[in-house]
Amino acid sequence: MTGPAAGLLRSSLRRRRKEFVRLAGWSLVQAVPAFLSGWVIARAVDDGFLAGRAGTGFAWLGVLAVAVGTGAWATRHATLGLAAVVEPLRDELVTLVTSGTLRRSAGSDRPADTGGVARLTEQVEIAREAYGAVVMFVQSFAASSVGALLGLATLDPALLLFVLPPLLAGLGLFVGALRAMAARQRDVMLADERVAETASEVTGGLRDVVACGGEDVVRERAGQRIDAAARATRALARMTAVRTASLAVGGWLPLVLVLAGAPWLVQRGVTAGAVLGAVTYVSQGLQPALQSLVRGIADSGLWLLVTLGRITGAAGEPPTEPTAGGPPTEPEAGEPEAGGPTASSPPGRPRHSGVELHGVTFRYARSAEPVIDALDLVLRPDEHLAVVGPSGAGKSTFAALVAGVLAPHTGGVRLGGVPVGCLNDGPARHRVLIPQEAYVFAGSLWENLTYLAPGVPAAVVDAAVDEVGARPLVERLGGYDAAVDQQELSAGERQLVSLVRSYLPPAELFLLDEATCHLDPAAEARAEEAFARRPGTLIVCAHRISSALRADRIMVLDGARAALGTHTELMAGSALYRDLVGHWEDGAGTGKPDHTTRKPDHTAGKPGSTAGKPGLTASPTPGRSGSRRSGSVLRSSE
Numbered sequence: 001m002t003g004p005a006a007g008l009l010r011s012s013l014r015r016r017r018k019e020f021v022r023l024a025g026w027s028l029v030q031a032v033p034a035f036l037s038g039w040v041i042a043r044a045v046d047d048g049f050l051a052g053r054a055g056t057g058f059a060w061l062g063v064l065a066v067a068v069g070t071g072a073w074a075t076r077h078a079t080l081g082l083a084a085v086v087e088p089l090r091d092e093l094v095t096l097v098t099s100g101t102l103r104r105s106a107g108s109d110r111p112a113d114t115g116g117v118a119r120l121t122e123q124v125e126i127a128r129e130a131y132g133a134v135v136m137f138v139q140s141f142a143a144s145s146v147g148a149l150l151g152l153a154t155l156d157p158a159l160l161l162f163v164l165p166p167l168l169a170g171l172g173l174f175v176g177a178l179r180a181m182a183a184r185q186r187d188v189m190l191a192d193e194r195v196a197e198t199a200s201e202v203t204g205g206l207r208d209v210v211a212c213g214g215e216d217v218v219r220e221r222a223g224q225r226i227d228a229a230a231r232a233t234r235a236l237a238r239m240t241a242v243r244t245a246s247l248a249v250g251g252w253l254p255l256v257l258v259l260a261g262a263p264w265l266v267q268r269g270v271t272a273g274a275v276l277g278a279v280t281y282v283s284q285g286l287q288p289a290l291q292s293l294v295r296g297i298a299d300s301g302l303w304l305l306v307t308l309g310r311i312t313g314a315a316g317e318p319p320t321e322p323t324a325g326g327p328p329t330e331p332e333a334g335e336p337e338a339g340g341p342t343a344s345s346p347p348g349r350p351r352h353s354g355v356e357l358h359g360v361t362f363r364y365a366r367s368a369e370p371v372i373d374a375l376d377l378v379l380r381p382d383e384h385l386a387v388v389g390p391s392g393a394g395k396s397t398f399a400a401l402v403a404g405v406l407a408p409h410t411g412g413v414r415l416g417g418v419p420v421g422c423l424n425d426g427p428a429r430h431r432v433l434i435p436q437e438a439y440v441f442a443g444s445l446w447e448n449l450t451y452l453a454p455g456v457p458a459a460v461v462d463a464a465v466d467e468v469g470a471r472p473l474v475e476r477l478g479g480y481d482a483a484v485d486q487q488e489l490s491a492g493e494r495q496l497v498s499l500v501r502s503y504l505p506p507a508e509l510f511l512l513d514e515a516t517c518h519l520d521p522a523a524e525a526r527a528e529e530a531f532a533r534r535p536g537t538l539i540v541c542a543h544r545i546s547s548a549l550r551a552d553r554i555m556v557l558d559g560a561r562a563a564l565g566t567h568t569e570l571m572a573g574s575a576l577y578r579d580l581v582g583h584w585e586d587g588a589g590t591g592k593p594d595h596t597t598r599k600p601d602h603t604a605g606k607p608g609s610t611a612g613k614p615g616l617t618a619s620p621t622p623g624r625s626g627s628r629r630s631g632s633v634l635r636s637s638e
């Protein structure tokens with residue numbers, strides 16, 4: 001045994017030597033019936049029953065009954081003595097866990113990880129129970145086997161030849177497999193924890209998952225973890241074969257050998273009673289003791305090692321960010337390690353509101369063409385980007401990737417230098433994705449509006465309502481306390497509720513995925529401008545050309561590549577963009593002509609403006625209804 005867990009156990013054994021010696025003393029008394037059993041049976045058979053003296057036979061059996069009573073008395077004392085070695089280990093573990101947390105909290109500006117302490121304290125209890133069980137199994141195996149082997153030697157030392165080698169071989173086989181078993185057990189434990197984490201995340205965010213139509217994504221993620229847990233459990237179950245083999249070799253083989261060797265033993269002068277006594281030693285002493293030891297170590301012992309490893313490891317680890325309700329804490333698939341959270345920026349806290357995509361590729365199925373392919377994009381902090389493209393171009397997919405709802409297969413997405421998969425300060429803390437289908441739940445208007453910013457002052461809510469343009473709706477419903485019945489709200493009114501709700505949290509990034517499509521152009525302009533004015537980067541998957549015209553830059557997703565630039569640049573450089581604008585201006589995009597005033601093109605010629613650059617030019621006008629699935633490649637670069 002190596003590592004901090006084994007070190008802790010060794011130091012605990014060293015420090016409680018006296019208690020262990022006392023325990024060993026009681027174990028010796030416990031061994032008395034094991035030592036006497038075979039010998040008494042031999043005497044009862046040879047001197048009593050086979051000699052025609054039944055009374056003598058019964059008298060020997062009476063001796064055995066007294067010995068068993070003595071053993072039971074010693075077992076009681078040994079069990080009481082167990083507390084003296086187990087409880088101090090528990091105290092040491094609790095001290096280790098709490099002092100580690102206090103030390104880390106003292107050196108950090110984050111709140112103490114009390115949840116972590118609770119988890120570890122629970123593990124301490126598991127370790128304590130497992131430790132008690134292991135000490136119990138080991139000492140009762142030692143008592144029974146020492147008693148039985150001494151008894152066999154007393155009957156006839158030759159009997160040891162039949163028993164000792166297979167017993168040692170069985171034990172060796174089991175001990176040799178322990179490390180692999182511990183690894184499998186650890187895998188099972190970790191996999192179970194991941195399933196529990198997923199269940200907690202999904203339960204916490206169920207309302208949002210349903211609202212955003214993320215059931216498939218969540219089901220897939222949870223399904224992967226459940227499958228992994230099942231695989232780990234199957235791998236552990238396969239190790240039980242080793243357990244069975246060691247029991248067969250160490251427990252059953254000696255019995256077979258003694259019985260098979262009986263003629264030779266009898267020839268050597270060993271009596272029938274002694275052979276029966278040897279069988280008693282093996283079948284009633286050694287075999288059950290080995291069985292308990294193997295089962296006990298394989299269950300409690302492995303739990304002890306794994307749990308102690310977790311406790312000693314976690315006690316020295318830096319604190320983890322809280323994860324409840326937030327996105328997964330692991331880096332997203334394909335997320336490059338470089339450029340991750342640094343010492344100057346704790347994991348999960350963006351340094352600014354800039355967004356970076358590097359080599360992002362995403363496909364919905366392994367064999368499908370990528371919807372987004374090797375996309376590079378850098379947005380400055382507080383920049384306003386509009387994303388346009390024909391239906392099915394990948395606008396929603398792009399928004400979900402940037403928000404971290406979907407994980408890219410290759411490449412990475414960062415907000416303020418932090419991978420979006422590591423933004424784990426809870427929902428809406430750093431970015432808000434507002435989908436087209438606005439989500440309104442049964443409750444008061446106030447609850448609906450403040451859902452992502454609980455505890456926000458009324459004045460702030462008032463200001464947001466005015467900014468976004470939802471005051472008439474609030475008045476129509478009768479104030480913030482009015483009960484909301486989503487059936488009674490129009491699609492546009494539901495979007496207004498969703499917009500105010502999303503406006504309130506102090507996030508760095510806001511993604512409007514056609515989130516204003518049911519508002520009229522003037523209401524849409526007011527809402528979008530409110531988001532554009534507030535601090536934070538804004539990405540709008542545009543429903544009307546007016547949305548694109550309000551943005552600092554526009555990204556055209558066109559099925560073969562992405563074009564990025566200002567309106568003027570794209571009008572000059574992207575045939576698809578010209579086509580889309582023509583379509584919108586004809587009123588075909590919205591069903592209504594667009595009268596919204598165009599935002600002055602204040603970014604034309606800025607370094608970030610890229611239309612017309614090599615590699616950013618739009619493809620020749622694709623069919624508007626053309627499928628994005630046919631070999632689409634979206635490319636953009638700064």
Ligand SMILES: Nc1ncnc2c1ncn2[C@@H]1O[C@H](COP(=O)(O)OP(=O)(O)OP(=O)(O)O)[C@@H](O)[C@H]1O
Nearest residue numbers: 364371389390391392393394395396397398628629
């Ligand atoms: N869950 C999914 N499973 C498989 N394919 C999907 C899934 N979601 C979207 N797609 C496909 O990915 C492509 C991009 O879809 P996406 O919704 O991102 O496009 P969009 O530009 O937002 O379209 P729209 O403007 O119609 O909302 C489409 O071909 C679509 O069929």
